[in-house]
Amino acid sequence: MPVPQTVPTLQAALVDLIDLGLxxxxxxxxxxxxxxRSVHLQLDEVVTDLxxxxxxxxxxxxxxxxSPDGRAATVAQTSxxxxxxTGYLQVEAVVADxxxxxxxxxxxxxxxxxxxxxxxxSQDILIGIVAGLDKAAWFFRAQLA
Ligand SMILES: [Fe+2]
Numbered sequence: 001m002p003v004p005q006t007v008p009t010l011q012a013a014l015v016d017l018i019d020l021g022l023x024x025x026x027x028x029x030x031x032x033x034x035x036x037r038s039v040h041l042q043l044d045e046v047v048t049d050l051x052x053x054x055x056x057x058x059x060x061x062x063x064x065x066x067s068p069d070g071r072a073a074t075v076a077q078t079s080x081x082x083x084x085x086t087g088y089l090q091v092e093a094v095v096a097d098x099x100x101x102x103x104x105x106x107x108x109x110x111x112x113x114x115x116x117x118x119x120x121x122s123q124d125i126l127i128g129i130v131a132g133l134d135k136a137a138w139f140f141r142a143q144l145a
Contacts, residue, residue, distance in 0.1 A: 003115075006061075006064055009126075010126075012080070013112070014058055014070060015079045016108065018070055019081040020101060020102065022075075024043045024046045025044075027043050027089055028043040030087065031089050033090045033091035039095060043094075043098070046102075054070070057125060064122070080105075080108055096140075098140045102134075103133075103137040105133055109130050109133070112126065
């Protein structure tokens, strides 16, 4: 059964996932430097995962009777993801930025999990997303070694 925390917790996850997806596309278009192609393609793989997770979270909000808010203004006002600089982005900076942003988003989501102990379907969705964010963060972090 959904609990009172379900919709706000899922909504907070939704805006972070949308922001991360927009930022990954922005970086996909603006990245330059050594290993450009690998990072350019890696960013689009992350976008694919993020879009799937956005949909899963938004539809869970609807399924429990809430109204998901994925509007640009809402994302801009409520996302906890640090914003990207404008202009071209160097490969090394993009790799470090996404390792950090994906890891930070995973930890923010992870910290909300126990509030959903009475709503296991929502908790299960977020657990899967935390694991996915951790894997995506690792794929960037491994390039910094
Ligand atoms: Fe593209």
